[in-house]
Amino acid sequence: xxxxxxxxxxxxxxxxxxxxxxxxxxxxxxxxxxxxxxxxxxxxxxxxxxxxxxxxxxxxxxxxxxxxxxxxxxxxxxxxxxxxxxxxxxxxxxxxxxxxxxxxxxxxxxxxxxxxxxxxxxxxxxxxxxxxxxxxxxxxxxxxxxxxxxxxxxxxxxxxxxxxxxxxxxxxxxxxxxxxxxxxxxxxxxxxxxxxxxxxxxxxxxxxxxxxxxxxxxxxxxxxxxxxxxxxxxxxxxxxxxxxxxxxxxxxxxxxxxxxxxxxxxxxxxxxxxxxxxxxxxxxxxxxxxxxxxxxxxxxxxxxxxxxx
Amino acid sequence: xxxxxxxxxxxxxxxxxxxxxxxxxxxxxxxxxxxxxxxxxxxxxxxxxxxxxxxxxxxxxxxxxxxxxxxxxxxxxxxxxxxxxxxxxxxxxxxxxxxxxxxxxxxxxxxxxxxxxxxxxxxxxxxxxxxxxxxxxxxxxxxxxxxxxxxxxxxxxxxxxxxxxxxxxxxxxxxxxxxxxxxxxxxxxxxxxxxxxxxxxxxxxxxxxxxxxxxxxxxxxxxxxxxxxxxxxxxxxxxxxxxxxxxxxxxxxxxxxxxxxxxxxxxxxxxxxxxxxxxxxxxxxxxxxxxxx
Numbered sequence: 001x002x003x004x005x006x007x008x009x010x011x012x013x014x015x016x017x018x019x020x021x022x023x024x025x026x027x028x029x030x031x032x033x034x035x036x037x038x039x040x041x042x043x044x045x046x047x048x049x050x051x052x053x054x055x056x057x058x059x060x061x062x063x064x065x066x067x068x069x070x071x072x073x074x075x076x077x078x079x080x081x082x083x084x085x086x087x088x089x090x091x092x093x094x095x096x097x098x099x100x101x102x103x104x105x106x107x108x109x110x111x112x113x114x115x116x117x118x119x120x121x122x123x124x125x126x127x128x129x130x131x132x133x134x135x136x137x138x139x140x141x142x143x144x145x146x147x148x149x150x151x152x153x154x155x156x157x158x159x160x161x162x163x164x165x166x167x168x169x170x171x172x173x174x175x176x177x178x179x180x181x182x183x184x185x186x187x188x189x190x191x192x193x194x195x196x197x198x199x200x201x202x203x204x205x206x207x208x209x210x211x212x213x214x215x216x217x218x219x220x221x222x223x224x225x226x227x228x229x230x231x232x233x234x235x236x237x238x239x240x241x242x243x244x245x246x247x248x249x250x251x252x253x254x255x256x257x258x259x260x261x262x263x264x265x266x267x268x269x270x271x272x273x274x275x276x277x278x279x280x281x282x283x284x285x286x287x288x289x290x291x292x293x294x295x296x297x298x299x300x301x302x303x304x305x306x307x308x309x
Numbered sequence: 310x311x312x313x314x315x316x317x318x319x320x321x322x323x324x325x326x327x328x329x330x331x332x333x334x335x336x337x338x339x340x341x342x343x344x345x346x347x348x349x350x351x352x353x354x355x356x357x358x359x360x361x362x363x364x365x366x367x368x369x370x371x372x373x374x375x376x377x378x379x380x381x382x383x384x385x386x387x388x389x390x391x392x393x394x395x396x397x398x399x400x401x402x403x404x405x406x407x408x409x410x411x412x413x414x415x416x417x418x419x420x421x422x423x424x425x426x427x428x429x430x431x432x433x434x435x436x437x438x439x440x441x442x443x444x445x446x447x448x449x450x451x452x453x454x455x456x457x458x459x460x461x462x463x464x465x466x467x468x469x470x471x472x473x474x475x476x477x478x479x480x481x482x483x484x485x486x487x488x489x490x491x492x493x494x495x496x497x498x499x500x501x502x503x504x505x506x507x508x509x510x511x512x513x514x515x516x517x518x519x520x521x522x523x524x525x526x527x528x529x530x531x532x533x534x535x536x537x538x539x540x541x542x543x544x545x546x547x548x549x550x551x552x553x554x555x556x557x558x559x560x561x562x563x564x565x566x567x568x569x570x571x572x573x574x575x576x577x578x579x580x581x582x583x584x585x586x587x588x589x590x591x592x593x594x595x596x597x598x599x600x601x602x
Binding site for chain 2: 008026038050098102115126129132184208289
């Protein structure tokens with residue numbers, strides 16, 4: 001290069017231009033499908049008219065928000081969303097950790113491998129299919145569960161009209177679908193633990209159980225915290241795929257199954273006001289964002305290695 | 310001696326626990342599989358059985374003689390294959406560029422991607438963008454383009470690339486190989502576990518996709534399999550129609566119930582045959598690391 005380029009940043013851009021070019025397609029896709037919709041957030045402050053578009057609609061300030069927060073629905077869907085996510089995260093983490101530790105303790109043989117394959121099977125079945133499966137279990141009179149209850153002489157459960165039964169069902173189904181695969185992530189972390197630690201502990205007379213509690217679990221801590229943080233970001237979202245596949249727009253069950261996502265999804269398909277729907281979605285995004293930042297702050301204070309950024 | 314007895318009890322307990330969970334994972338799948346291959350009358354009379362009295366493949370015949378499911382199958386296969394290939398291409402290119410901390414702006418670009426995981430514009434503005442400005446409504450690409458890049462997968466892959474010894478590609482670079490050549494002939498061949506795992510994640514996402522069909526597609530020819538399932542759950546007539554259209558003769562009962570179940574089984578599809586082969590890569594491919602890494 002004949003002329004000396006002063007800015008180190010510019011020099012890096014030119015010297016590594018091909019490397020930078022490789023990132024361009026991904027950056028473009030992010031801009032189009034992730035950053036452009038962020039501009040659309042402004043719809044939340046508009047009386048949005050699809051014909052006039054984003055640039056022609058009228059600004060109405062916070063009216064969309066005050067309408068939503070004056071009603072009762074927001075408390076319920078927020079509570080449902082947060083409670084489901086917390087119970088999914090807690091039960092899922094515990095179950096995955098337990099399975100991972102048990103499977104690694106058992107060693108590798110054909111039985112363990114088969115069991116592991118079976119455990120991750122549900123992860124490869126989509127929620128709509130599980131929704132269809134679940135009909136076979138929950139149908140009023142011919143369903144598997146109610147047939148069993150009848151045989152035992154107990155009262156049957158009206159699954160599709162009784163909102164009380166859904167929280168435990170959703171927690172169990174989430175465990176069923178995700179825990180086995182989640183275990184693999186922890187197994188990957190356990191594989192990374194130095195085997196000599198266990199050998200040394202065994203020579204010193206430690207039992208297998210105390211090896212688990214004194215070596216495996218403490219060394220898994222940063223992985224657990226990291227995955228926990230990642231899921232924290234989603235504590236205000238997610239689960240649309242699951243809940244919509246399992247219960248759809250069943251109004252009988254809204255009290256326990258309606259979450260922010262399903263509410264927005266339904267509003268998008270049925271209601272007239274895009275501005276109001278966007279206001280709810282924005283509320284969801286902002287609170288979710290704040291939660292991740294807080295969680296990360298807390299994690300980096302507890303343990304430097306666990307922080308995300 | 311006391312230690313080894315305790316060990317044995319622990320092994321038995323561990324086997325029991327994991328076996329129960331594994332059985333619970335298999336049970337619903339088996340139940341639906343065997344029920345789908347039951348004669349319609351038997352299913353209506355006996356309910357769902359793990360081992361039905363009378364087997365029948367009428368439901369499967371019905372599914373494949375009407376055009377709904379086979380059409381949706383082709384659409385879904387296209388989405389999955391084309392989508393996964395494109396996603397892996399874009400993802401691995403970006404992951405390679407950001408790996409090894411070679412770029413001065415790598416942290417900034419990482420943050421750019423990471424931010425999209427934290428904050429989203431929401432469903433409404435995506436909907437308006439896709440229908441009003443990108444005009445992707447009623448196009449098969451609406452299944453693929455919005456889902457093309459998952460930052461989470463990109464970071465997983467970058468973490469994997471980070472562990473490849475730098476010397477390998479630095480010497481190739483000295484010999485005059487360009488970045489694309491290095492990526493294609495050195496980095497990717499060394500990264501099969503990551504490619505298999507992440508490719509499977511993407512494939513699974515595309516295979517399971519139904520929301521784009523519900524929001525953006527009216528043309529029944531472009532419906533994905535999962536959306537057909539969605540319609541079957543919500544609408545009993547749908548299965549009835551497939552069953553009647555595919556029934557061999559009008560004299561038979563149309564196997565509407567078994568058609569529902571058989572559709573589910575058929576939709577689970579190729580993925581179920583694929584994952585046991587890719588499974589050995591998972592532990593190596595899932596390097597969950599911090600974004601900053």
